[in-house]
Amino acid sequence: MQYIQPRPSSIVAALYTARDLGVDVAILHGPSGCSFKHARLLEEDGMRVLTTSLADNEFIFGGHDPLVRVLRHAEEEFSPHRIAVVGTCVAMIIGEDLESAIHDAGVTTPTIAVDIHAGFRENIDGVLATLEPAAAAGWISDDELERQRYHLGKANEVERLRGAASRSYIEPSRGDLKHIAAKRLVELADEGARGVAVMNAKKETAYMFADELIGLHDACPDAAITYLANLEDRGLPKVREDAARILAGMRERGVDPELIGALDEYGANGTAVGERIRELAPDFALIVGVPHAVPPEYMKGIECFSVTNGPRQVEPLREMGHRHVMVEIDLHPKTLGVREIVESEFGAVLRSMR
Known part of the structure; x- marks a missing residue:
């Protein structure tokens, strides 16, 4: 390319x-x-x-x-x-x-x-x-080096197939208006639709993406929503420390997610997440972080809300069939140096629905 x-x-x-x-x-x-x-x-x-x-x-x-x-x-x-x-x-x-x-x-x-x-x-x-x-x-260890090599390759593969590296140039976009998407998401939950909320995030970006799952739970605490997050205890020292802090912070806020993958496994995690979504058979899905890691065949028939921090990821996600695509602008600078979950724009908008 x-x-x-x-x-x-x-x-x-x-x-x-x-x-x-x-x-x-x-x-x-x-x-x-x-x-x-x-x-x-x-x-x-x-x-x-x-x-x-x-x-x-x-x-x-x-x-x-x-x-x-x-x-x-x-x-x-x-x-x-x-x-x-x-x-x-x-x-x-x-x-x-x-x-x-x-x-x-x-x-x-x-x-x-x-x-x-x-x-x-x-x-x-x-x-x-x-x-x-x-x-x-x-x-x-040598084993960790090989593990890292594998997951780096899978992350690159996802970017080439469905991400910002999938073509020579992609027009950047701010995505859909967050309040409109949030209103629809809350409507679905209030109507009794079954949902899944997934965080498949890259490293420290999870400090903000986790808030979007918390925001949904805050807005719809009694909804039929299953929460998933890639916060398993694997990776380099800082990555493991971040995962532990974020998981503790989510649990303190009332969200105890099923764990699928680690913070550095986002590229290889899509199929496992997709299989779990298929088992749950939800009516709607909120996928935040690296949503394009989940192969599109797993999202057929599901109203999908996705949140990315890449303006050049909007168009590929829409082409994958994601109906509502949003961008958390300047997420990365806001998550550097933090040691606790940071409020996201979409999480704040979800909470404002109530």
Whole structure:
């Protein structure tokens, strides 16, 4: 696939994966502006992101010495438990040896080198470039590495088949008006229709998507609705911690969902969710997070409400037969650094119905 729309960066994917591995300090070996926005957002999530601030002089003579200096400063200043040195396009072009700089810095903090740049078409290359040295360092097991490799592949497959990567360009859309969809959803529940509410969300986005299930329960506490969520206890350290917090938060609010899959299994989870929906045979379904992971054959004859955080996912979902498609705008920045469930727009609208 040749994309003519912007796609996620493999450098940014490496940074997020370092965070999920419990890295305290990530060092971007490149210009100060590289991945600036995401670096700042990740700092809100508790991981310090430093840069070697390479400029024209280092482009010519190399950035080994600046990287050594920043590594030593990071250890002395922050006393981290783990460090990740993350490459950039500049580091790749000038042929920087990240491992050599780590060795010469003499730091005692466990540190991995992530040889990555933005020249990959798929952002999962950045994830794997981080997980592989993490496995070599003993931070994760070989079995977990293979598990991650499998689920990354399934996530990519879903995006190519039915997601934002299914064509070269997709017009972004804000989706349907939330109050109109919420009114219809509540009407169905009040009429006694049987429903299912599914969260199949990616990692920390679940802090907001979970609220939409809670919002439906708040609005329709006695309705015949079965709740499902991908909050099983598997994955990298932060992913498992997030799942535990979100599940506890949902239970405190009166929603005790059936568990199907883990937060990093959203791409492979669609068939299991679909089979459960088929067993329940509902009249309507609310699917939030990555709704396009559920194959369309499972949704035939069901009035489907779906919520995504991707404006380019609206059109593919409509083509799949989802009658009501909504977008939670700016969801990702709102869920970085949080440790409890965040109110969603659609959840708030559902609650306002009462």
